[in-house]
Every structure is written in structure tokens, then in C-alpha cells.
Amino acid sequence: MLSLSVNTLKSLSPSIHNHNKFLFSSFSYNLHQNLHKPSCIKPISASYIPASTPPSNPQQLYQPFRPPPSTTLPSEYRSLDTNGRIGILANRLGLWKPLGYSAVEQNRLVVAAQVRDSLVKSNTDPEVLSAFDTGGAELLYEIRLVSATQRAASARFVIENRLDAEGAQDLARAMKDFPRRRGDKGWESFDYNLPGDCLSFMYFRQSREHKDPSEQRTAALELALKVAGTERSKRYNFEGIGGENRGNREAKKRALKKGFGFRAEERYREILEAPFECRSEGEFGVVVSEKGWKRWVVLPGWEYVVGLGQGGVVVSFADARALPWKVNRWYKEESILVVANRGRKEVSADDGFYLVEVDGSDWGLKVERGSTLKGMGVNESLGTVVLVVRPPKEKTEDQLADDDWE
Structure with missing residues (x-):
């Protein structure tokens, strides 16, 4: 200077x-x-002023070793299978890079192992843990975002619904984001403790980003309805299908038939909202229900009625044309009661009878055989029919024969 x-x-x-x-x-x-x-x-x-002298021992910054990229394994590791390589890593006998694991794969495996350990400590169902014994690191890695208490439920949901890595990522983000959405439209209709409801709420919010009506909106609501875990959330998504004004009936029909069987638009709500459980208490056998209901019917203690337990419902029809009759007889015109089990919705038996909804029906609901529904591609119904009750009569000469049914 x-x-x-x-x-x-x-x-x-x-x-x-x-x-x-x-x-x-x-x-x-x-x-x-x-x-x-x-x-x-x-x-x-002129005079020369020397600059300040540098420190005698400058601080050396840490520089991690980054080996050059290589696509070939060393000769000592080529004969090892996957378990052998993992064994070397577990015992710290080798490095990740020579074993052919990239930095991304290394991080995924380490985090997945930590998530699995948290599932073991939280006493997760062994069946859920066994699903990750031979793979699934990419799935466990995605649910790292949720808390340890939610991982067991989210892991079960991933396995039961066969989600891929992208689906598991959407599920984790939906569960993480749900508490922050308090106050949003429809938030109170979904249950935070159920992974399916959290994911359903995310799809419901995405549906509101599209104009009404539109195919994109209906598709998002279909996904929301499919993964919903509670009847309340299903009902809320159902009401949203077709628009806020409930004007697009065909869009609702199409969405409900896709993967859910036939469901009535008006009477479907009644079947969902009917109490699932009622019991008698005390010495007088007072009937107690989980919720108030307007219409009740008293039936004898038949074996099929007593064996229903929870989920039983009775649907009344003005005449018997709702049943799959084989011949046109006079007793088609008498009113009937159909007792169904809402706890058994899967269409499994070909010779079974199921409560469904059919387009063009005057009542919205109808009883169909399992073989007929399977031929239409329907795998789920409103409930399995266990009993059909006719009005009480003194004479019994007009009892139905087996060949009267289709």
C-alpha cells in the first residue's frame, strides 16, 4: 500500500x-x-505500508470425501447377494459406495429402517410389519412425515389399499396438512384419526379447484369417496358430487356406480344414518339406541334377526315388486319389509340377495341376486338381505315356494 x-x-x-x-x-x-x-x-x-500478515495457522475447512462415480462393483462384492451386502453394512465391514448404493438409496434405506423401528416400538400389528420384511422401503420412507403415533395406522392403510410410493407420499402429506386446514369448508366432516379421511379431505379440497360441473371435479370427488373412512365423510363427498346445487344427477349416479355398486340418492342417506346398534337394558328391557330415529318396527326373535347384531336395518317397500320375482302373482302388490345387514356389503355369493339401487326404479332401492350384480360388475351393495317379511295374516295357504324366485 x-x-x-x-x-x-x-x-x-x-x-x-x-x-x-x-x-x-x-x-x-x-x-x-x-x-x-x-x-x-x-x-x-513516499512510504510503503505492508498489508496485515495472514495468520500463521489458518483454519482448515472440512471437505467430505466424494469418490468418483462408478457403475461397477469391486470384485470382492460381485458374488454377494442383497442380504450379504446388507450384512456387511450392518456390521460396518464395508462402505455404501462400493456396494452399489447411491446417496439417495442410502438415505431411503436408513430412514425406512428408523420408521420400521418406530412401528415395532408402538406395538404395530405383526401382519403389517411382515409386509415390509421383503421390501417396501420406499413406502416407509414416505410416511416418515407423520408422527410416531400415526405411523401404525398409516402403514396399515398403505398395505390394505396397495398404495405405491406416490400414494404413500400423498397420504403422509394429507395427514400432516389436515390440522392446519381447520376452518376450511367441510373440515369438521372428516376424522383426523383416520388416514383415509385425511386423504379424502385432500381430494375434496382438490375438487374445489375445478369448476362445477366438470370431469376433473367429479374425478377428484370419486377418489375422495373411495378412500373415505367414515360414513359422515362419505356422505359429505356424496353430496358434493355433481355440484353445490345438487343439479347433476347423472354425474352422481356415474360416480356412485364406479367401484361402489348402486346406491340410492335419497334413501341412501336414510340407510347410512339409521342407528347401527340398539339394545335392551334393565329388568323391563327398555330399548336404548345410539341415536334418535323416527321410525321403528318390532319383529319376533327369529334366528336371523337375533343374529344380526350391529348394522341391521329394515327397509319398507309399498309393494313386493322390489323383489326378484319369477312369475307375476297377486302378492306382488302387498307391502313388505326387507331386513338387511349393513355390515356385510360385499357381493360374494351368487345365490345371495343384496339391497341395491337400480336406475329407473320407482323406490330407488331394490333386491337383486348376487349373480346378477356380478354380471353387471357390481362388487359392493348397501347390505346383504337376511330376511323378507310379509304382512301378518291368519291364513297361510299362500306361502311362497322355492321356484317362485328368479
Whole structure:
């Protein structure tokens, strides 16, 4: 570094203003003199100020070792299978890179192992844990976002619904985001403790991003209805299908038939909202229900009625045309009661009878054989029919025969 000083014959004023003034006039005078007189040489002194010396022992920053990329395994590892490589890593006998694991795969495996350990500590069902014995690291890695208490439920949901890595990621993000959405439209209709409801709420919010009606909105609501875990959330998604104004009936029909069987639009709500459990208490056998209901019917203690347990419901029809009759007989016109089990919705038996909804039906609901529903591609119903009750009569000569049914 250089410092420059100029020796003059006049003393400088301590004032900054005068000092600047002097320098300017002196410069002008010298310039004028140079034009008429030979230039005079003034002595100039210079001194060297060395820069600050660097520290004797500079701090060395840590630089991790990054080996060059390689696609071939060393000869000592080529004969090992996957379990052999993992054994070397578990015993710290080798490095990740020579074994052919990239940094992304290494991180995924380590995090997945930690998530699985948390599932073991939370006493997760052994059947769920066994699903990850031979793979699934990419699934466990995605549910790392949820808390340890939610991982067991989310892991079960992933296995039961056969989600891939992207689906598991959507599920984890939906569960993580659900508490933050308090106050959003429909939030209170979904259960935070159920992974399916959290994912359903995410699809429901995505449906609101599309105009009504539109195919994108209906598709998102179909997904929301498919993964919903409670009847309340299913009902809320069902009401959203076809638009806020409930004007698109065909869109609702199409969405409900896809993967869910036939469901009535009006009477479907009644079947869902009917109490699932009622019992008698006390010495007088007072009937107690889980919720209030307007219409009740008393049936004898038949074996099929007593064996229903929870989920039983009785549906009344104005006439018997709702049943799959084989011949046209006079008793088609009498009213009937259909007792169904809502706990058994899967269409499994070909010779069984199931409560469903059929387009063009005057009642919205109808009883169909399992073989007929399977031929239509329906795998789920509103409930399995266990009993059909006719009005009480004194004469019993008109009992139905087996060949009266289709």
C-alpha cells in the first residue's frame, strides 16, 4: 500500500472548507504557471505500508470425501447377494459406495429402517410389519412425515389399499396438512384419526379447484369417496358430487356406480344414518339406541334377526315388486319389509340377495341376486338381505315356494 504526501511552502488551514479552497486555487495557479513558465519540480516523499500478515495457522475447512462415480462393483462384492451386502453394512465391514448404493438409496434405506423401528416400538400389528420384511422401503420412507403415533395406522392403510410410493407420499402429506386446514369448508366432516379421511379431505379440497360441473371435479370427488373412512365423510363427498346445487344427477349416479355398486340418492342417506346398534337394558328391557330415529318396527326373535347384531336395518317397500320375482302373482302388490345387514356389503355369493339401487326404479332401492350384480360388475351393495317379511295374516295357504324366485 502506498501513501502520498505533497510538501508546500504555505501552512494549511485547519478548516476543511478553507483547505479544499486552497487546494483548488493552488492547482489553478500551478496550471497557469505551467502554461507560461517552465515546470518546477516539487519534492515528493513516499512510504510503503505492508498489508496485515495472514495468520500463521489458518483454519482448515472440512471437505467430505466424494469418490468418483462408478457403475461397477469391486470384485470382492460381485458374488454377494442383497442380504450379504446388507450384512456387511450392518456390521460396518464395508462402505455404501462400493456396494452399489447411491446417496439417495442410502438415505431411503436408513430412514425406512428408523420408521420400521418406530412401528415395532408402538406395538404395530405383526401382519403389517411382515409386509415390509421383503421390501417396501420406499413406502416407509414416505410416511416418515407423520408422527410416531400415526405411523401404525398409516402403514396399515398403505398395505390394505396397495398404495405405491406416490400414494404413500400423498397420504403422509394429507395427514400432516389436515390440522392446519381447520376452518376450511367441510373440515369438521372428516376424522383426523383416520388416514383415509385425511386423504379424502385432500381430494375434496382438490375438487374445489375445478369448476362445477366438470370431469376433473367429479374425478377428484370419486377418489375422495373411495378412500373415505367414515360414513359422515362419505356422505359429505356424496353430496358434493355433481355440484353445490345438487343439479347433476347423472354425474352422481356415474360416480356412485364406479367401484361402489348402486346406491340410492335419497334413501341412501336414510340407510347410512339409521342407528347401527340398539339394545335392551334393565329388568323391563327398555330399548336404548345410539341415536334418535323416527321410525321403528318390532319383529319376533327369529334366528336371523337375533343374529344380526350391529348394522341391521329394515327397509319398507309399498309393494313386493322390489323383489326378484319369477312369475307375476297377486302378492306382488302387498307391502313388505326387507331386513338387511349393513355390515356385510360385499357381493360374494351368487345365490345371495343384496339391497341395491337400480336406475329407473320407482323406490330407488331394490333386491337383486348376487349373480346378477356380478354380471353387471357390481362388487359392493348397501347390505346383504337376511330376511323378507310379509304382512301378518291368519291364513297361510299362500306361502311362497322355492321356484317362485328368479
